[in-house]
Amino acid sequence: MAEEIHVGVLMFTAYRSAENRIIDAARRAGYTDLTVPQARIAARIGPHGTRLTELAEQAQVAKQTATVLVDRLERAGYVERVVDPTDARARLVRIAARGAEVIAVARAEEARIEAEWSEHLGRRRMQQLREALTMLREITDPYAAPD
């Protein structure tokens, strides 16, 4: 029975572990508002801002949900909305000052987690893991960002 665990469940466990650690790190740093779904959305904002619909697709939630999450992030000062110069219907969600601060905290914890995982697995296996997941993205990412 040991081999019967679905690969997806294994991913959930590892992913959720990382997510919890990052949220905890943010809380310890004083960013006690900021929930997991909010962080998930915020983590997908690109350097020059990202459209709400795009964020919704990547986080795999409805756009109404993304609207609510961005509302809260905006009210808390983590992000801001600016008009998209290329399309008057659209608005770009961008990281605001407070957002940049917490992202730094998150990135640091992220790096720590990656280092721990890498140490536990060994460099070769870690590399294989990353490679396999990156390939998998081709068929599991609905947005299929060409990077």
Next chain:
Amino acid sequence: MAEEIHVGVLMFTAYRSAENRIIDAARRAGYTDLTVPQARIAARIGPHGTRLTELAEQAQVAKQTATVLVDRLERAGYVERVVDPTDARARLVRIAARGAEVIAVARAEEARIEAEWSEHLGRRRMQQLREALTMLREITDPYAAPD
């Protein structure tokens, strides 16, 4: 920038994709109630029933949340609660008839997904992925089921 994606995010994408597909399959089969959090809890029920606290830990939610989810699952006929013969305080959550039906549907979709992933990655890489994730579980699973 292409290599900067955190391994955790890659896992989220794949995991969420699988989860969505399984839920969709269940809906198509007529099980239109049943939400993602409910399914997550239900998926962790063992063959002889599992305690609520245990389910909460494995799904990484508070026990109050697990109570609510099990309530809904029970009302919809997917699971049932029976007294734990070894502890009068505890109750075992067990799969009920309707639950067994939808699990069959879920397992089938799960197998299909694994097959697709395996085909996309190739057998060797799929095996490496499973191996790495299984190892990772040792340091990321708070419940650390011995299995």
Next chain:
DNA sequence: GGCATCTAGTACGATGATAGGACTATTTTA
């Protein structure tokens, strides 16, 4: 045994997350 302590689960209440349906404004297509 008997009392303090711990554990399993529930109840209440407040807030966040989620999405269906409908709507406006703008852009794209035919």
Next chain:
DNA sequence: TAAAATAGTCCTATCATCGTACTAGATGCC
């Protein structure tokens, strides 16, 4: 230029989440 598509929001209903507090049963310790 009219028709269709797209970006985003609003309204509303329901689910999910968890802090705090509580009850009932189990355990540890003298």
